[in-house]
Amino acid sequence: MSQDMQMLFLGLGLFLTLASVIAKALQYHHAQGQKRAGQPPSASPVLENLTARIKAWWGMIIVLAIAFYFGDLGVIVLFFLVSFYALREFLTLVPTRHSDYPALFAAFYFALPMQYFLIAIDWYSLLVIFIPVYLFLLLPILAALGGDTTRYLERTSKVQWGLMIAVYCVSAIPALLLLDIEGFAGRNLLLIAWFILVVQLSDVLQYVCGKLFGKTKIAPTLSPSKTVEGFVGGILLSMVVGAALYHLTPFAPWQAALIALLVNLLGFAGGIVMSAIKRDCKVKDWGHMIEGHGGMFDRIDSVCFAAPVFFHLVRYWWT
């Protein structure tokens, strides 16, 4: 790990320690308040949720640190696993029929490993079109060969959509390793760390700002917990952090701020879209991967939408 990376993880560790201490203090305060009011002790759902989120963050930071320690290959393997879990959650949730077996088989055992293999061998021209073009053609062929026309278009679209969001979009993050940015050689891992930090921090800060100042619901039918105050506060604060950490990137401070703003807006949109899909499938969470915490997609919905745009933006302007 480079020194910058060590400092970054050290900083995150300190920040999370602080967050854990604050959460404990709030819980103590809550219990004391109940004692004084003579109420029986009961857990506050907001505090429980906060503690669970902090715990999940500790887990995420540790997993990321391990992957970054192993360098490029570690990051590729990590995102391969993220894609696998995300694809699995997506295809578990959307209904398919028995005759979709060949298409699902191709998605899990061919498209997913192939996409990450293409990244590992640095074959840019194929990896950007592999899923959007070749799988787009292959999946309906496999489905048609099964001879089952019930809900045909709907079924093939679902598998394609799952591959695009869970594999193609997620794989744009490790694909950042392939970019040859002038004067930035050997530092691409830092750019990945900066991107993940900015997008995830915006999620956290939107949640915190929403809890503190939230009044006006921004998308009541899709995501009743999202508020205008949380949206504005979270995105602006995370933009400031993104600009402050510009030395991790090839960007000037003002460029870092603008790009942070853009990926945060996209991340917010991703949260809304994935929420709409959950409502459509009539579930609250994508899965049960983390106890009481939903699944992989509940954590990475914002990253999915921001990653491909970020990748192509950097590729177009900085290489």
Place this chain on the structure above:
Amino acid sequence: MKWFVSMAAALVRLVIIVAAKLITGAKALGQVPSLDTYGQPRVYIANHTSHGDFVLLWAALHPALRKRVRPVAGADYWQAGPLRRFIIHHVFNGVLIARRNKHEPNADDPLAPMLDALKQGDSLIFFPEGTRNLAEPNPELGYTPLLPFKSGLYHLLNRAPHVPCVPVWIANLNRVMPKGRSLPLPLLCTLNFAPPLLLQHGEDKLAFLQRAEQALLGQAPGEAQ
């Protein structure tokens, strides 16, 4: 030799459990039986859409409880061949029952092996639909509906009325390995445990079977939670 067989069975069990959890997650939700119920017989009833149903339910239980949970299986299928016999007897400690046979109407009481197991404090995994349901998942419901329960469950509990029956909905397993496919897809499976039911004193056969069916359907995705 005996030692070798039991070692081999333990190894196969471990491989099966690890594979089931890796491929499907085998996540137990709802009123999952706790360790306090150890040694108390239960009849776990589940929807039956795949050959892997009993394996998944068995793998999802607490390791200590799992030792005393025995799948009920058809003798005709599992007695054919040494490999099947090894798997059902040594790996799963299954309870084999003879299916009703028109040619031998005076055969032994088919319930006897199950009642013996319950008497010893073992639990059973039992599929009250009687046969595998190979229908496609219903697109509106999002799952494969149940076939009407056969009366076997009622007759069993009628002769062991103190034994609670625990409905468990196994979601998604028929998509992991549709009929005729050999490589499983890594889709997530959940097992939703309902609160235990008891056959009421004097409860009518039809009424009880309907109650059990409703309790099991109540755990189907989209209904519970």
